[in-house]
Amino acid sequence: MRLTKFHATVIAGLLMSGPALAMSFGNSEPTPDLKTAQSQADDGKYGEAIKTLQALLEKDGNNADAWNLLGFSYRKSNNLDRAWDAYERALTIEPNHLGANEYIGELYLRQGNVEQAKAQLEKLKILCPDGCTELTTLQTSIQKAGG
Known part of the structure; x- marks a missing residue:
């Protein structure tokens, strides 16, 4: 798998963050x-x-x-x-960057890897359990791809 080291980093970040994931992301003024x-x-x-x-x-x-x-x-x-x-x-x-987690899922879809896109969707479900635009968008894209 191309992103093995990357996935380990993301999973470690998720595990260390635990329930504190409710904090906001990208709050700094652009x-x-x-x-x-x-x-x-x-x-x-x-x-x-x-x-x-x-x-x-x-x-x-x-x-x-x-x-x-x-x-x-x-x-x-x-x-x-x-x-x-x-x-x-x-x-x-x-x-825990919501946009990057969504977009990498979109990239997986672009390459025909629906299973990895679904894995990204699961990460987004953890990151925003009450829903968020990124979750909805990736979910819609997966459905359109037949997943």
Whole structure:
């Protein structure tokens, strides 16, 4: 399995977090660069978003939100290897990052690996037991994929 070391990190983070997972994620105010990149990605300008995020990450390489959006932009640009790397970086920094956990599930679906996408869904169920957008979105994507 490609993400064995990664999965161990995520599982360890989940086990150490226990019931404290009710805390919020990504509470910090997005930087202007992150807002710009988000707008670019929302507009489908993934190449521009990638450049903006690369510059941001040169200044702040520990920004899980930026790594997550970079992974999203790479995935939408069909650069799946770089998407994997970016999501892994986001989850190494913040193992409970809702967006990165959802998006890596979406990437599994993109590669036809419904079982691993379902495993990501189970992680999201632990991270947001009362439901969240990321959980609902991945659940819908899995259903559409026939899972």
